[in-house]
Amino acid sequence: MSASLAISLDAMGGDNAPEMVIRGADIARQRFPEVHFLFFGDETRIAPMIDKLPALKAVSTIRHAETEVKMDDKPSQALRAGRGSSMRLAIDAVQKGEAAAIVSAGNTGALMAMAKFVLKTLPGIDRPAIASFFPTIRSESVMLDLGANVQCDASNLVQFAVMGNVFARTVLGVREPTTGLLNVGIEEQKGHEEVRVAAQILREAQLPGTFHGFIEGDDIARGTVDVVVTDGFTGNIALKTIEGTVKLYGTFLRQSFKSSWLAGLGYLLARPALNALRARVDPRRYNGAIFMGLNGICVKSHGGTDAFGFANAIGVAVDMVANGAIEKMKQDFAQVMATPGASEIAASL
Amino acid sequence: MSASLAISLDAMGGDNAPEMVIRGADIARQRFPEVHFLFFGDETRIAPMIDKLPALKAVSTIRHAETEVKMDDKPSQALRAGRGSSMRLAIDAVQKGEAAAIVSAGNTGALMAMAKFVLKTLPGIDRPAIASFFPTIRSESVMLDLGANVQCDASNLVQFAVMGNVFARTVLGVREPTTGLLNVGIEEQKGHEEVRVAAQILREAQLPGTFHGFIEGDDIARGTVDVVVTDGFTGNIALKTIEGTVKLYGTFLRQSFKSSWLAGLGYLLARPALNALRARVDPRRYNGAIFMGLNGICVKSHGGTDAFGFANAIGVAVDMVANGAIEKMKQDFAQVMATPGASEIAASL
Numbered sequence: 001m002s003a004s005l006a007i008s009l010d011a012m013g014g015d016n017a018p019e020m021v022i023r024g025a026d027i028a029r030q031r032f033p034e035v036h037f038l039f040f041g042d043e044t045r046i047a048p049m050i051d052k053l054p055a056l057k058a059v060s061t062i063r064h065a066e067t068e069v070k071m072d073d074k075p076s077q078a079l080r081a082g083r084g085s086s087m088r089l090a091i092d093a094v095q096k097g098e099a100a101a102i103v104s105a106g107n108t109g110a111l112m113a114m115a116k117f118v119l120k121t122l123p124g125i126d127r128p129a130i131a132s133f134f135p136t137i138r139s140e141s142v143m144l145d146l147g148a149n150v151q152c153d154a155s156n157l158v159q160f161a162v163m164g165n166v167f168a169r170t171v172l173g174v175r176e177p178t179t180g181l182l183n184v185g186i187e188e189q190k191g192h193e194e195v196r197v198a199a200q201i202l203r204e205a206q207l208p209g210t211f212h213g214f215i216e217g218d219d220i221a222r223g224t225v226d227v228v229v230t231d232g233f234t235g236n237i238a239l240k241t242i243e244g245t246v247k248l249y250g251t252f253l254r255q256s257f258k259s260s261w262l263a264g265l266g267y268l269l270a271r272p273a274l275n276a277l278r279a280r281v282d283p284r285r286y287n288g289a290i291f292m293g294l295n296g297i298c299v300k301s302h303g304g305t306d307a308f309g310f311a312n313a314i315g316v317a318v319d320m321v322a323n324g325a326i327e328k329m330k331q332d333f334a335q336v337m338a339t340p341g342a343s344e345i346a347a348s349l
Numbered sequence: 350m351s352a353s354l355a356i357s358l359d360a361m362g363g364d365n366a367p368e369m370v371i372r373g374a375d376i377a378r379q380r381f382p383e384v385h386f387l388f389f390g391d392e393t394r395i396a397p398m399i400d401k402l403p404a405l406k407a408v409s410t411i412r413h414a415e416t417e418v419k420m421d422d423k424p425s426q427a428l429r430a431g432r433g434s435s436m437r438l439a440i441d442a443v444q445k446g447e448a449a450a451i452v453s454a455g456n457t458g459a460l461m462a463m464a465k466f467v468l469k470t471l472p473g474i475d476r477p478a479i480a481s482f483f484p485t486i487r488s489e490s491v492m493l494d495l496g497a498n499v500q501c502d503a504s505n506l507v508q509f510a511v512m513g514n515v516f517a518r519t520v521l522g523v524r525e526p527t528t529g530l531l532n533v534g535i536e537e538q539k540g541h542e543e544v545r546v547a548a549q550i551l552r553e554a555q556l557p558g559t560f561h562g563f564i565e566g567d568d569i570a571r572g573t574v575d576v577v578v579t580d581g582f583t584g585n586i587a588l589k590t591i592e593g594t595v596k597l598y599g600t601f602l603r604q605s606f607k608s609s610w611l612a613g614l615g616y617l618l619a620r621p622a623l624n625a626l627r628a629r630v631d632p633r634r635y636n637g638a639i640f641m642g643l644n645g646i647c648v649k650s651h652g653g654t655d656a657f658g659f660a661n662a663i664g665v666a667v668d669m670v671a672n673g674a675i676e677k678m679k680q681d682f683a684q685v686m687a688t689p690g691a692s693e694i695a696a697s698l
Contacts, residue, residue: 071536
């Protein structure tokens, strides 16, 4: 990789911004010495923090932004009034070719609206989706949409399936991914019209890999399929439900080890293995959701993450740039849309 | 409790019926010696199995049913053609007063349609919902709807909030329950119109307890509220996502303990505590979802459960009968609907 790999950062997005963003970049800097960081935000707050981190300062540029998008701004409002915001300027840098990708932990709706407006969608995509991958019993799977579209029609779901399929092939390295539609049962008549029609189209379409059919909530962690397709309302809730359940289990586990003297001794002996488990399910490790379907790499970090989590979101962006994800996506989309299956999809919608 | 407490069982419902149902009843019999079981199903299959269990036989009656509802039958089909089915006859027994409650592990949609048709809904309820309780970091919470209604309007969600509130007060013993609406964010403008309107009504209505507002997926396991309200599509997926994640974590944990000799020794020392944890999160322990809003107790067991899980579903039915849940529900509903808040709800819808 050349020294020109620049990553654009919205320094003002996230619960603990800008400090969390700057400390996250400082962690990422150690993993990716070839990256240059473009910080967009309030220079009077950012500059003193970066001054204290000379190694980070050496690979960083600060670009002052007059305003910032608030967490409760409506997307339309952010799009209209946020032209001088840190988020918008950070996205603009990607569009101008000054940066290869943008990472923000800010307002998800605003980021999606701005990124879609500035970067545009890839051919064949009506609405971008948020995708993220997570650990399963089998290996790793990707799920989308995770919250960009709270209401989706059958056509959106079919497009998400195509996008997720490309994601699994280009990022997870699965040659022929299996795809499943999240539903309340696996039988054909289950669910609402949107999922039933989408399943019908996907059963007939000739996409790479296999359309598994409907899957249920417990199939997500089981890794029944490589690609879990759902609307943004359900996907967002399912993802956060997983996070919450992992925390619950961790709490129960700690209580178990404290419940007796022997259990406490057992914990001490098993501690290295349990620390490895904790790292394996640490949600910060999987922080960094990708806005799929855009003509540019835009990674959304969890708003409440810490520096370690934000560094992982930067890592996702760097990996996508290094693997030429957008070029592969364009090629794969063109290929997918040129198949008879895709024509049938288009005709059916 | 008198010896007249009869529980009606759909012996043909569930993946491993009738054996699982009969063995489940045999476990429940030991916990509830006062219960009499009415088995509805194929006598030629049921009778030989019960003959092998003399203690169960002594407290059981077999009622032959010519047909059974299949797992892929549509609810309308089951309602029309299933009058002689084991499921329908088992529900009829409750309506006739021959049994105090019915338990089935069969087709959820068919059971709901039949139970609603035969038992009718309580005053003020348009559509019944499926409710179940589960462990949280704080204690236990109830969630509804878990799959009865895949699409819900704001009015349905408000009614679910009222039902869940009553459930928390009468079954979980919480005096002033907190209620939350599941959404993709906690800010007022988040989510689709149905949840936003429902939240607006609930904020204005004077229900017992507190309306917390929107909650997110990770609030479910955290126990942020006593009552989690959502549509049946999202609720079903969220519940099964929790089950799947618990299994994932259990698998990872087993792998951790096998990863080294010391970790294995640690496991041996901590085993009693870890077995207690396993029992605490065992989904079979929370098996038994209640159809809320009906004028009769109808408990739905997980279709894929085993005898231990089915016995717990019977336990839920017995507990509800013993605690006079329906009478309390009727009283509470009348009280709730008589408050100015409820009138506002009715006027708003």
